[in-house]
Amino acid sequence: MMLDDILASLFPAGHDVQNADGVVLGSGALRAGGRALVVGIADRTPLGVDDAIRLAAHVLQSITTGNGPILIVVDSDSQRMSKRDELLGLNEFLAHLGKCLIHADRHGRPTIGLLYGHSAAGAFLATALATRVLVGLPGATPAVMDLPSMSKVTKLSVEVLEEKAKSTPVFAPGLANLAQTGAVHAIWDAAVPLVDQLEALLQAIPDSDDRRDLLGKKRGGRSKAYEIAERVRGLALQMR
Template sequence: MTLDDVLASLFPDGHDVRNDEGVVLGSAVLRSGTGMLVVGIADRTALGIDEAIRLSGYVLESVGRDTGPILVLVDSDSQRMSKRDELLGLNEFLAHLAKVLIHADMNGRATIGLLYGHSAAGALLATGLATRVLVGLPGADPAVMDLPSMAKVTKLSMEALEEKAKSTPVFAPGLSNLARMGAVHMTWSSAVSLAGQMEALLADMPAVQDKRDALGKERGGRVKAVDIAERVRDLALQTR
């Protein structure tokens, strides 16, 4: 689905969302009357310092002023790998954006990520994975790291990684693998109204918490993460 398709299906009564050179900013009202802030990255735009600070500022300005959930639409490249962005502290800008979304969620603005296109690496971490719930649409193409890049980092051959990717979601890109790891909470249908699916999710949001590690264990994609996290927490509490 294109950005226009997604917006039309989510907000059939209209919206005030604009795509400004790959940066999505605006707001809309659902049929239930719920107002929603809408931000994101479109057109497979690389997420650099300029995009990150615009998105961060837009969200921060709304915290304490507006009510209602925040929707983060995601169709990006990876983070922008330019000398300028790196020298100016791209990692800090991406971390700031992620923290702003988490801050908003902790202060009454439930955050929902909607992955409808591509995303990878730091761009995915700072947007969709920084929301309380990440939803995928069929055809979305996420990757924490593509296999050629993973081969360079791990020093493993492409053949070895391709073989591991068949049985281990951590080594494999794609929507289904991120869902198995618990990173993607659910996958919506593009054949029916997204507005109805959004309303159903929002009705459950008060009870929905970030439980990616538990979902990863339940779905067989990350079987140890939740147990290790709980063990670390228990040890920390024992030493207080």
């Protein structure tokens, strides 16, 4: 689905969302009343320092000017691979954006990521994965790290990683694999009005505690993460 079609299906009562050179800002009228802030990245735009700080400022401002959910729509490239962005501290800007989304979520503005296109690497972490809950539309192509890049980091061949990906979703890009690991809460049905699915999610949105590890265990995508996290948590509580 194209962004215009997605917004029309999400907000049949109207919206004022604008796409300015790949940066999405605006709001939409919710069926149950009130408005949702809408921010994000479109047109497979790489996320650089200028875009990240602009989005972060918009999110922070919304904490005092509204009380509805924040919808982050995502169709990005990876982070912007430029010398300027790296010298300015791109990693810090991306971290700042992610922390602003978490901060807003914990101060009354629940965050929902909607992955409808591509996203990868730092841009994926700072937007879609920084939300309380992430949903995807069929055809979305997320990748925390593509296999050639993963091969360089792990020193394993692409062939070995492809074989591992058949049985271990954490090695594999793609929407279905990320759903199995618990990173993607649900895959929406493009044939059903998105407003219906959004309203259903808002009525049953999980609390702000991140339980993606438990969801990944239940779905068979991450068998150990939940137990390890709980053990670390228990040890930390014992030392307080």
